[in-house]
Amino acid sequence: MKEMLTTWQHDVWPTVKSTHPLDTGTGVIDESAFNTIEVDKLFDAVNHAATTAGQSVLYRSLTQPLDNLDDIKAKQEAVEELRNNPALRDSLENIVQNAAGHENHFYLLLFGNFLGSFGSAREDHEIEGYGYPQYKRGIRFMLELVGDIQSADNPESPYLKSLFDAIKAFADTRPYSLMQGPAYITENGIQCKQQRSGSLSPAVIFVPRIIKPLLLALTVAALWLLTHFAPPDMKQAIPDEAIFLTPLLLLYFPIVGGFDRDHCIVPLRNIYKSSPAVAKTLDAFGQLDELLSFLKFADNVGHDVVLPTLIDSEHHRINLSGAKNPVLSKIHSDYVGNDLVLEDDKLVFVTGPNSGGKTAFCKTVTQIQLLAQIGCFVPAKSATMTVADSIFYQCPEISHLSDGEGRFGTELKRTKDIFLATTAKSLVVLDELSEGTTFEEKMESSSNVLGGFYRKGNSTILITHNHQLVDLFVKQGIGLPRQVEFANDAPTYKLIPGISRVSHADRVAKKIGFSKEDIDHYLEDSQ
DSSP: OHHHHHHHHTTOOOOTTOOOOOOTTTSSSOHHHHHHHTHHHHHHHHOOOSSHHHHHHHHHHHHSOOOOHHHHHHHHHHHHHHHHOHHHHHHHHHHHHHHHTTHHHHHHHHHOEEOOTTOOOOSTTEEOTTSHHHHHHHHHHHHHHHHHHHHSOOOSSHHHHHHHHHHHHGGGSHHHHHHHSOEEEETTEEEOHHHHTTOOSOOEEEOSSSOOHHHHHHHHHHHHHHHHHSOHHHHHHSOHHHHHHHHIIIIIHHHHHHHHIIIIIHHHHHHHHTOHHHHHHHHHHHHHHHHHHHHHHHHHSOSOOBOOEEEOOSSOOEEEEEEOOTTHHHHOTTOOOEEEEESSOOEEEEEOOTTSSHHHHHHHHHHHHHHHTTTOOBSSSEEEEEOOSOEEEEOOOOOOGGGOSHHHHHHHHHHHHHHHHOOTTOEEEEESOSOSSOHHHHHHHHHHHHHHHHHHTOEEEEEOSOHHHHHHHHHTTOSEEEEEEEETTEEEEEEEESOOOOOOHHHHHHHHTOSHHHHHHHHHHHO
């Protein structure tokens, strides 16, 4: 919950997409791979979380995925338990749905803007009056969440059990005791019931309502004494009703309400907002919602899904059958699945004309690897893979005037950064190599780069139109040549063995209306 806790300390309402990729070489994916793999779209495809906390956790998982085999298997085991135990799943879904209805009340309590005594709330983040209803609704979210988890049947998987225990443990914390009440306002600050045990020092008990019977009784008694012992001429000048009502309206409510807001509600919400215990509880709750989101994704994707079999290996391996793109297959029910077996070969060449599905296939592989490393189902008939310590995806970049390197230099810098950060357990996708130079230099540079990755031992997939480069490696017995299939001048989106030696550039030009014939037509019309 580190990211959410940091956000709270800056008084910012929690947002779903608040986590960012780590720097190159420090996390599984960096910002460039994050953008190229289209993690935001992947999140939208997988996300079925019912709460802000759940969506935040899911987005964090995709942004900073796990790289430890045991941790991922623990999440998979939790997903399996929920899938195989409908009663537990239904119970947890009811808990999450109930909490979802009150979650924003808690955020409003923590981050809402007080408008003052006479302001009228027009926005969701505004609090009018003295904040009594907002306080009661806000703490009810946390109290009911803990109570519901305490009443639920205990799960068996260690991961699920740890989340349940984390939420239950909140009941033993000071913030929970303050929420449960009473909270005491003392000269040493706000104290909970346990802190006041045995203390004889004076304290004001905070009750979250404007009508306080004892205080009101004392006020009425004082007014009664005043009316009965006031001088006769004062009694005649001021009616008894006015003597009672005017002080109540002008003094009691603003004094009592203002005191509770400024000396009780605001300090209490600051305690909750900065509490690691609150953050940890919300994070555990979000992780429960994330697990349910995985199951809903599997139920709604519309085709085969599987929890990947994760294996340990000295270098990255992946074996996919009928793998479909998690994003595009939700949009297109007839999306074509593909197989990929990358064991000891370590290097795959994907060739073929434009618009044939090369990039979509490579994004399918990287997105599936990413989903596997957050413990989620993947769209495939079967999937076996190792955990990648890094997932890199390099695509052609536009050079900037400030870098002074041109397209070739800009790309080569990115390739160098990837190369230095990879290990034998990394997955790397390279979309073309050595653009922006002569063919001879492109061949030499690309050969050197691919040879370096091959010797490192990681899984490398190269998308290329350079069939001469593929020929060079295949003749050495290095790498698997694959091409996208075309039939009747149209792509089938199947990946088949072989090397494509055509580009279909004219077909693409005609499709977008910029073939030789189109250019001639435009020129004729302009004369």
